[in-house]
Amino acid sequence: MRNCKLILLAWFLGCSFMVGQNKQILYDFTEIPQALMVNPGMSTDFQWFAGIPALSGISVQAGSSGLSVSDLFADDGLDFNTKVRDRAIYGMSPRDELSGTYQVELLSGGFRGKNPDNFYSFGIYSEGDAIGYWLKDYAILAFEGNADQLDRKFDISHLSTRGEMVNVFHFGLNKRVDNKWTLGARAKLYSSVFNFSSTRNKGYFVTTEGQNNIFANTLNADLELRSSGVNEIEDALDNDSSLLPGIITKRMFFGGDLGVGLDLGFTYKLNKQTVITGSVLDLGFVYSSTDVKNFTVKGSATVEGIEVILPDAFSNSNTDFWQDLVDEVDALVPHGTNNNSYIYFRPTKLYGSIRYNFGKITKTNMDCDCNYMVSKRRDYTKYANGLGGQLYVINRPKGPQAALTAFYLHRFGRALALKGTYTVDKFSFSNVGLGLNIQAGPVNIYAMADNLLAYSNLADTHYSSFQIGLNIISWGKK
Amino acid sequence: MRYRVFFTLLLLLGLNSCVEKLNFDQYDELEITPTVEASILYVESPERIINESPGQNFYSQVFNFDAFSEDAFADRVLDGYMFYEIENTTSKELEATVEFLDEQGNVLDDQYFHIDPAPTPLTQIQVAYGTGSGKSIEIIKNTSGIRINVQNLGDNSSVSNLPDPKIIFRSSGKFRLRLK
Numbered sequence: 001m002r003n004c005k006l007i008l009l010a011w012f013l014g015c016s017f018m019v020g021q022n023k024q025i026l027y028d029f030t031e032i033p034q035a036l037m038v039n040p041g042m043s044t045d046f047q048w049f050a051g052i053p054a055l056s057g058i059s060v061q062a063g064s065s066g067l068s069v070s071d072l073f074a075d076d077g078l079d080f081n082t083k084v085r086d087r088a089i090y091g092m093s094p095r096d097e098l099s100g101t102y103q104v105e106l107l108s109g110g111f112r113g114k115n116p117d118n119f120y121s122f123g124i125y126s127e128g129d130a131i132g133y134w135l136k137d138y139a140i141l142a143f144e145g146n147a148d149q150l151d152r153k154f155d156i157s158h159l160s161t162r163g164e165m166v167n168v169f170h171f172g173l174n175k176r177v178d179n180k181w182t183l184g185a186r187a188k189l190y191s192s193v194f195n196f197s198s199t200r201n202k203g204y205f206v207t208t209e210g211q212n213n214i215f216a217n218t219l220n221a222d223l224e225l226r227s228s229g230v231n232e233i234e235d236a237l238d239n240d241s242s243l244l245p246g247i248i249t250k251r252m253f254f255g256g257d258l259g260v261g262l263d264l265g266f267t268y269k270l271n272k273q274t275v276i277t278g279s280v281l282d283l284g285f286v287y288s289s290t291d292v293k294n295f296t297v298k299g300s301a302t303v304e305g306i307e308v309i310l311p312d313a314f315s316n317s318n319t320d321f322w323q324d325l326v327d328e329v330d331a332l333v334p335h336g337t338n339n340n341s342y343i344y345f346r347p348t349k350l351y352g353s354i355r356y357n358f359g360k361i362t363k364t365n366m367d368c369d370c371n372y373m374v375s376k377r378r379d380y381t382k383y384a385n386g387l388g389g390q391l392y393v394i395n396r397p398k399g400p401q402a403a404l405t406a407f408y409l410h411r412f413g414r415a416l417a418l419k420g421t422y423t424v425d426k427f428s429f430s431n432v433g434l435g436l437n438i439q440a441g442p443v444n445i446y447a448m449a450d451n452l453l454a455y456s457n458l459a460d461t462h463y464s465s466f467q468i469g470l471n472i473i474s475w476g477k478k
Numbered sequence: 479m480r481y482r483v484f485f486t487l488l489l490l491l492g493l494n495s496c497v498e499k500l501n502f503d504q505y506d507e508l509e510i511t512p513t514v515e516a517s518i519l520y521v522e523s524p525e526r527i528i529n530e531s532p533g534q535n536f537y538s539q540v541f542n543f544d545a546f547s548e549d550a551f552a553d554r555v556l557d558g559y560m561f562y563e564i565e566n567t568t569s570k571e572l573e574a575t576v577e578f579l580d581e582q583g584n585v586l587d588d589q590y591f592h593i594d595p596a597p598t599p600l601t602q603i604q605v606a607y608g609t610g611s612g613k614s615i616e617i618i619k620n621t622s623g624i625r626i627n628v629q630n631l632g633d634n635s636s637v638s639n640l641p642d643p644k645i646i647f648r649s650s651g652k653f654r655l656r657l658k
Contacts, residue, residue: 075501081509145512147652213517214563214650305517305649306541310527313539322542459498 022392023059024405024421025435025448026467028277028353030382031417032437032446033110033471036121038351039279040172040184041265044119049444051108052470057125059103061465063427066096066134070459089143092134094158095398097426099131106167108471119174121186126252129347130163133398146207146217153204156221160397162197164344166190166286167252172263182267184279190259192286193251194229195344199397203300213304219333220300226342228288229256251290259286261346273357273383282346289341299333348395355388355409362411384411392425401426415439421450427463428454435467444471508658511556515652518543518560519624525568525643529634536572537628540579544622547581551655552619557608558653564601565646566593570632572645579623587617593645596638607653618653 028042029035033049034057036042051057071087072080103125110121137154146154172186203221210216229251236243250256261284267277306321313319362382386409393402403425411417416438423431433450447468454461519541528536545551566572572593578586593601606612626647637643 069500070498073500073502073504075499080504080507084508142512142657143510145514145655147513147515207515210517210520210648212522212646213520213648214561215515215517217516303516304520306519306543308519308521308539308541310521310523310537320542322544455496457496457498459500 022061022394022403022405022423022425022465023467024390024392024403024407024423025419025433025450026446027351027390027392028355029409029417029419029435029437029446031411031439032444032469033108033121033473034105034446034469036110036172036174036184037125037186037263038281039265039267039277040121040174040186040263041182041267041279042174042184042277043176043182043267043275044174046110046112046119047474048111049109049471049473051105051123052472053107054104055468055470056108056123057103057105057467057469059465059467060101061463062100063463063465064096064098065426065462066092068460068462070457074459085143088134089136089139092136094134094136094155094160095426096134097131097396098134099129101127101129103127105469117176120172121174122171124167124169126165126167128163128165130161131396132161132163133158135159141205146205149207150215151206151208153206156203156205156223157201159201159223160199162195162199162344162347162397164195164286165193165248166195166259166346167193168261170263180269184263184265186263188261188263188282188284190261190284190286190346191252191254192229192257192259192288193248194227194233195257195286195288196225196227196230197344197397198223198225200224210304212307216302216304218300218302221297221333223297225295226288226292226344227294228290228292228342230291231293232291256290257286257288259346260284265351272381275355275357276353277355278352279350281349281351283348285343285345287341287343292339292341294338294340294342295335296338297333297335301329301332303329345395350393351390353388353390355386355407357383357386359384362413382411385409390421419448423450425463427451428461430454431463439473442472442474444473445469510657511654512657513558513652513654515650518545518649518651519626519647520649521626521628521647523628523645525570525638525645528568528570528630528645529637531630532634534629534631535627536630537626540583540623540625542622543624546618546621551653554655554657555608555615555618556654556656557606557612557615558618558651559607559612560589560605561650561652562589562591562601562603562605563648564591564593565644565648566598566601567596567638567640568643568645569595569636569638570630570645571595573629573631574647575625575627576649577625577627578617578621579625580620581622583623585625586620587613595632596640596643 023038026035027038030042030044067088072083105123105125108123110119112119135158137158141154169189170186174184176182201223206218208216232247236247261282263281265279267275269275306325388407390405393400403423405421405423407419407421409419419435421433428451430453431451432453434452435448437446449466451461451463574591575588577588580586589605591601607618608615
């Protein structure tokens, strides 16, 4: 049975969305102002643009590298517990992740300066990002327990997660240096709503043959979960959810933790038709001091139950041996909470691309009175076709995560441009994406979606993303 | 014309987008029932101490043991086993009793062991709780103390010719819990 209506609706609403983390379709899509957000050094010919508030850039992405919804919940008649055991518990690795991001531009705009080589852009956007790696050994321990698992070390480091919601205020400069180079930089001010992370855990739990008694259970742990801004939100959700909008709004506008960051980017024309680009985004940090609550467990203890060795035990026959054991473990593996402030770094992203342009040259000066179609960048030449490759790397809790993209871009005059992509990453080897940019007079609309092949059965996809936006653009004289 | 072809293709892609039938009610069938095991109690005494103890009642001790009655365990335990292991390298014939006590000190269950003098094989006993033929799991859920009694049925002077003669009592539990 297939539910096509639902998907059709979803497709129309969101098929054009795309990206959340890897914005491979948006990257270097020079017709779209938001592409400046992924490369502040993008070659651009806008005179000015104004994003429609809250609509200029919306992106959502969700990915699960190890398991799809269908793997577990397909109505296939298989025993659910067997599916969970085979496909999740033992089928996934600790490097498999469940992640999601969103980004909504609240305000976006840009203008060319008196010096036509300089283009300034600014705005505010809200971003949320969370990733959790598969807690494989925790899951095995929860499902199977430690019985009959002698000498098996359950790895505590499998707990690795981070997430945040942050509001970003930014201002960027895009400067054409000469005919070959365009450089860009964007300063960012982060206003954090909440953050949590637990990424540097070490240790294990193991059951071995006891030295004295039958078994010895050993816990060796160095574990920390840091959070800021979570408790007040949790309290509001539990007690009075009407407080929540106020808390979030206040923190989004400098009422919470603050941080700073920087984006850098460049475009370099190797020759008339070949261009290389690169950018590094979110080189920054946030200082967390508001509503901080950290949980820690650190130490090592081996337990073989209550141990009574005579004659020593005669002297303390009134001792509560059980409580002594509990206290001893507490002392050896101290655990608790603290409110220590901390700094966390934003997930830094890196993009790079090479593009070969060919085909018909698109006119930059249009034969009409409409001033929004006239570029001041006389050197700015656009070809009908672009073909190339892109690299994307993001810094994740378990190390850098990369994606490779091949793309083809085609322009149908000034009014329409399409970009098709094929991306290989940890989520999929068959990720085909499509981006569409429409320029209807001064109105710019773009829509993008990737992993389109998965739309034949959305429940079986490991990755999905979309992106839409609406801007007013002018290339005209001021 | 080209645009029409393009938008037709997009529409076809949209129409072709489907989702396999899913059944999220399957989640209700999920059973998470791990089996956990750990040592419970270890008692060791050299033969010298047995000889030094006058009379037959060589050792008696009540241990507070809240692990079983903790809510996290008692509310979830389904069934399981207690394992006992007694190693006797002394020259003494011994008998031991392990009693599970509730919070008021009432005896919920007891286990008797007769131990022959060395050389004697390791005494190993497995007691089931909550399974078909086993004792009630309620015994385990309500246990908050363990009493050990050891009687010396032999003399107070002989010494085993084995090296470092001792009586050693070991025990562990292996229980299945329902987490979901």
